[in-house]
Amino acid sequence: MRKMTEQHLINAFGGESQAHMRYLHFANQAEKEKFTNVARLFRAISHAEYVHAGDHYKALKHLNGGFVANSMAAFGPGDTLKNLQLAIDGETFEIEEMYPVYIEVAKFQEEKLAQRSFEWSYATEKLHKQLFEKAFDAVNAGNDVDLGPVHICEVCGYTLEGEAPDRCPVCGAVKEKFTAFR
Amino acid sequence: MRKMTEQHLINAFGGESQAHMRYLHFANQAEKEKFTNVARLFRAISHAEYVHAGDHYKALKHLNGGFVANSMAAFGPGDTLKNLQLAIDGETFEIEEMYPVYIEVAKFQEEKLAQRSFEWSYATEKLHKQLFEKAFDAVNAGNDVDLGPVHICEVCGYTLEGEAPDRCPVCGAVKEKFTAFR
Numbered sequence: 001m002r003k004m005t006e007q008h009l010i011n012a013f014g015g016e017s018q019a020h021m022r023y024l025h026f027a028n029q030a031e032k033e034k035f036t037n038v039a040r041l042f043r044a045i046s047h048a049e050y051v052h053a054g055d056h057y058k059a060l061k062h063l064n065g066g067f068v069a070n071s072m073a074a075f076g077p078g079d080t081l082k083n084l085q086l087a088i089d090g091e092t093f094e095i096e097e098m099y100p101v102y103i104e105v106a107k108f109q110e111e112k113l114a115q116r117s118f119e120w121s122y123a124t125e126k127l128h129k130q131l132f133e134k135a136f137d138a139v140n141a142g143n144d145v146d147l148g149p150v151h152i153c154e155v156c157g158y159t160l161e162g163e164a165p166d167r168c169p170v171c172g173a174v175k176e177k178f179t180a181f182r
Numbered sequence: 183m184r185k186m187t188e189q190h191l192i193n194a195f196g197g198e199s200q201a202h203m204r205y206l207h208f209a210n211q212a213e214k215e216k217f218t219n220v221a222r223l224f225r226a227i228s229h230a231e232y233v234h235a236g237d238h239y240k241a242l243k244h245l246n247g248g249f250v251a252n253s254m255a256a257f258g259p260g261d262t263l264k265n266l267q268l269a270i271d272g273e274t275f276e277i278e279e280m281y282p283v284y285i286e287v288a289k290f291q292e293e294k295l296a297q298r299s300f301e302w303s304y305a306t307e308k309l310h311k312q313l314f315e316k317a318f319d320a321v322n323a324g325n326d327v328d329l330g331p332v333h334i335c336e337v338c339g340y341t342l343e344g345e346a347p348d349r350c351p352v353c354g355a356v357k358e359k360f361t362a363f364r
């Protein structure tokens with residue numbers, strides 16, 4: 001694998017691991033504030049980031065040993081409203097800069113496996129941002145968010161509110177590959 | 183907070199998030215190979231890394247916005263024997279280099295909160311290494327590891343095989359603060 005793309009996969013593994021971690025801690029804070037659905041949303045999306053991290057990690061299985069990831073993360077947790085803003089900011093960075101750049105370079109370097117791993121994540125971060133924005137608006141008005149079941153594709157991390165589709169629209173996985181957060 | 187120590191906390195948050203993530207995926211692989219206790223050990227220690235990451239993250243709550251973590255991670259997953267070797271290598275780096283350096287700099291810069299967060303993690307990584315070495319020896323002989331209940335302190339990540347102590351020897355937390363992985 002070309003070294004620039006390889007480093008981007010390493011960085012993306014770090015970024016997804018850190019997003020997964022932040023959302024677990026943000027879920028705890030939401031529970032303390034009795035925002036049960038916001039907590040469930042953080043846990044579901046944390047799981048999607050776990051799938052993303054795993055996809056990048058597996059795309060790097062040719063490596064052997066220690067490498068340094070250079071990965072942006074949002075710091076400064078607070079109450080749930082603040083944490084939702086940090087989550088929106090993190091997803092926005094991934095949507096507007098990180099994944100478009102990583103995809104562009106993977107295409108330029110003709111690294112198909114890396115490109116697919118980045119595209120799978122990219123497809124879903126937009127949905128994460130929308131869900132967090134909906135939760136932000138609810139919490140900003142003093143309410144928990146209205147939230148149906150959230151389903152996560154175990155193959156690509158695709159995230160949707162509602163029932164699982166017959167096929168994942170991003171990776172094509174079958175319905176049985178979805179995990180529900182109800 | 184002084185900037186060098188602050189950057190080390192950011193890096194340590196990244197490193198712990200990545201260790202947490204790797205051990206979750208290594209647990210899945212161990213389950214596939216029917217090493218049930220090795221899988222449980224990975225899940226328990228993954229949880230300890232989650233506590234470590236949370237401690238570093240909270241020590242940085244004065245920050246606000248995005249910062250880049252520069253964090254070493256071990257790549258190249260394989261079967262469970264290989265994954266245990268990667269886990270041992272990662273813990274060894276933290277014990278022999280990363281945390282001693284971060285603690286030394288925190289002392290030098292008189293950053294007590296950061297120093298405590300690093301020392302809490304450091305105290306436990308040695309136990310992680312020992313537990314992974316025991317698991318490595320078992321798997322290397324073709325067996326699952328003999329493993330009693332594993333207890334994790336929710337305050338500092340202290341990890342022990344056996345029943346929870348009355349007080350955490352690292353941070354002083356009471357018995358009720360321990361989570362069991364049986």
Ligand SMILES: [Fe+2]
Nearest residue numbers: 016049052121
């Ligand atoms: Fe993601």
Ligand SMILES: [Fe+2]
Nearest residue numbers: 049091125128
């Ligand atoms: Fe996301």
Ligand SMILES: [Fe+2]
Nearest residue numbers: 153156168171
């Ligand atoms: Fe999918």
Ligand SMILES: [Fe+2]
Nearest residue numbers: 198231234303
């Ligand atoms: Fe740790």
Ligand SMILES: [Fe+2]
Nearest residue numbers: 273306307310
């Ligand atoms: Fe550890």
Ligand SMILES: [Fe+2]
Nearest residue numbers: 335338350353
């Ligand atoms: Fe403790």
